[in-house]
Amino acid sequence: MRELTPGFVERVWGSADLSPWFPTPPPSSGGLPYGEVWFEGERLLIKFLFPQEKLSVQVHPGDAYAREHEASNGKTEMWRVVRAEPGASIALGFREPVEREAARAAALDGSIMEMLDWREVRAGDSFLIPAGTVHAMGGGMVVAEIQQVSDVTYRLFDYGRGRELHIERGFEVAELVPYVARETRCAYFETVEVGPRELVEPRAAEDYLIGLESGRVWRLERTVQAGEAALHTWVPE
Structure with a gap:
């Protein structure tokens, strides 16, 4: 088992306090708070997100x-x-299906916020978000994110913060329909929750244990005991 080294990423919507997961982060260089902590593998990218304001x-x-x-x-x-x-x-996703031109116009004037399907969340909730799903995240939470290794994001609306939008490409790929809940497994990864006393065995070439209480991520090379609430994530063979 090998512990991965975190990388700290500044975001305009980030937080000045990453405790208790990362109580002593390195000094920021760009003047913005840290919003993400990355653990990068060969085929998966694992992040902890700390939004204090809404993401785009x-x-x-x-x-x-x-x-x-x-x-x-x-x-x-x-x-x-x-x-x-x-x-x-x-x-x-959207509260109901919407026409592409109507969604584009709503992104430009901000009314897309009322079209989206907003839902309150609590600790322990999990959501699979396939490519093409229009989504946003509010502030006041900490989220563990497992994703393909990619940093391609098309912003459709950003609350007037002055960052670049990607209306053309974004609406070429967006699915303008309600979100359908799915199991947290897909062609790229599969994730299950394991308890504090469960033994975890490597199941694929790329296999991780994500400590939700500690913010630590381990690359699994042998059977281990979880030791805390954790997610076991792997790339299907």
Whole structure:
């Protein structure tokens, strides 16, 4: 078992306090708070997210589109809510099907926020978010994210923060329909929760144990005991 080294990423929506997971992060260099802590593998990227403000309304492309237009993998991801303040919420998909031109216009004037399906979350909630799902995250939570190795994000609305939007490509890949809940498994990874006294065996060439209480991530090379609430994540053979 090998513990992975975290990488700290500044975000405009980040937090000045990453405790208790990362109580002494390195000094930031760009003047922004840290919003993400990355643990990067060969085929999976594991993050802890610390939003104190809303993330942009966004969408990620699938593999075929991303390889053609971005020379990258697509991005399917999974969120596990580790901590949530009362009223913390996420948006997944649309409340009802919407026409593409109407969605584009709503992204430009901000009314897309009312079209999205917002739902309150609490610690322990899990969501699989396939490529093409329009989504957003509010502040006041900590989320563990498991995803394909990709950083291709198309912002559709960003609350006037001045960052680049990607309306054309975003709406080429967006699925403008309600979100359908799925198991936290897909063609790229599979994730299950393990208890503090369970033994975990490696199941594939790329295999991880994610400590939700400690913010630590281990690459599994042998059978281990979880020791805390954790996610066992692997790439299917």
